[in-house]
Amino acid sequence: MKVKNLIYALYDQMLRPGAWRNIFVTHNAFGIFSRYSHVSRATGRPKISYPSKAGAQKAAEAMSSKRGVHFSVYKCVWCDGWHIGKNAQNKIEQETGTFVNRPNALYERLKPLGIVDLAPVYGGGVRGRTLSGRGSVRMLKKVREAGGEVVIDLRTRDYTDRFPQNVADAGLEYFHIPIDRQKTDVHEIIAALPDLFERMDKGGFYMACAMGLHRTDIAIASYYVLHPSVPIADVPEMRGHRKDGKFRCEDIATRLNSIMRGITPDELKALGLPPDYEKEFSRRKKRLFDANRAFQDP
Numbered sequence: 001m002k003v004k005n006l007i008y009a010l011y012d013q014m015l016r017p018g019a020w021r022n023i024f025v026t027h028n029a030f031g032i033f034s035r036y037s038h039v040s041r042a043t044g045r046p047k048i049s050y051p052s053k054a055g056a057q058k059a060a061e062a063m064s065s066k067r068g069v070h071f072s073v074y075k076c077v078w079c080d081g082w083h084i085g086k087n088a089q090n091k092i093e094q095e096t097g098t099f100v101n102r103p104n105a106l107y108e109r110l111k112p113l114g115i116v117d118l119a120p121v122y123g124g125g126v127r128g129r130t131l132s133g134r135g136s137v138r139m140l141k142k143v144r145e146a147g148g149e150v151v152i153d154l155r156t157r158d159y160t161d162r163f164p165q166n167v168a169d170a171g172l173e174y175f176h177i178p179i180d181r182q183k184t185d186v187h188e189i190i191a192a193l194p195d196l197f198e199r200m201d202k203g204g205f206y207m208a209c210a211m212g213l214h215r216t217d218i219a220i221a222s223y224y225v226l227h228p229s230v231p232i233a234d235v236p237e238m239r240g241h242r243k244d245g246k247f248r249c250e251d252i253a254t255r256l257n258s259i260m261r262g263i264t265p266d267e268l269k270a271l272g273l274p275p276d277y278e279k280e281f282s283r284r285k286k287r288l289f290d291a292n293r294a295f296q297d298p
């Protein structure tokens with residue numbers, strides 16, 4: 001070990017959050033004194049070494065976008081070069097996903113109202129129990145005042161109520177797409193997906209099925225899996241399918257699979273998806289389920 005490399009490596013590590021752990025805790029895959037910071041665990045051979053940080057970073061970025069997980073670079077203690085690694089932190093991130101439902105402005109404004117199961121959805125939307133019961137007009141007006149623009153109703157056509165009218169009376173757009181696990185004809189759902197995705201891209205939506213749990217999960221899962229302009233790292237939390245802390249993906253899988261099985265070339269085109277989309281579909285579905293399985297409520 002050259003002193004020069006040790007100093008470079010320490011200096012590089014000290015600039016990071018959690019520096020102490022990265023340097024000394026060797027179960028972290030790249031505690032820098034671990035021999036596996038220089039040698040590949042899989043092959044036992046020295047890792048690819050890049051002569052400069054910039055060069056390593058460029059290669060790491062290419063790998064990150066290709067594989068959809070984060071790779072970082074570090075100065076090696078053992079050689080003159082820089083290596084690319086997935087440290088333990090990155091591995092956890094890869095397995096659990098970083099859930100994307102961070103609080104957004106609409107969510108923050110609606111939070112004090114005590115809506116059951118209210119939660120943020122992507123950049124600018126929320127989900128929660130449907131606002132169709134008593135006092136719903138008042139609540140819908142609050143949604144409008146909070147900056148909401150559209151109510152996305154996911155219920156199937158087995159209801160009769162004044163809800164669409166109430167939504168309009170509150171000054172909100174009413175958008176309906178029937179979502180369920182199995183019964184609704186798959187082409188009826190697919191036909192409405194482009195409009196759903198457009199509204200979700202825009203933000204300002206209040207999304208609900210009856211309870212705001214199961215069908216809402218399926219709608220959000222469809223958005224993530226069938227709308228690749230959503231970054232693959234932005235995995236949504238499936239809140240409605242968690243029971244006793246365990247995630248059950250079967251119902252979501254049933255619906256996603258029926259869509260992928262049933263989708264016609266024209267419908268793919270309408271969603272802006274290539275004819276060979278199935279591979280990306282599977283990759284995203286797996287990521288969604290893996291992340292939600294690994295997630296533990298704090």
Ligand SMILES: [Zn+2]
Nearest residue numbers: 038076078079
């Ligand atoms: Zn090395």
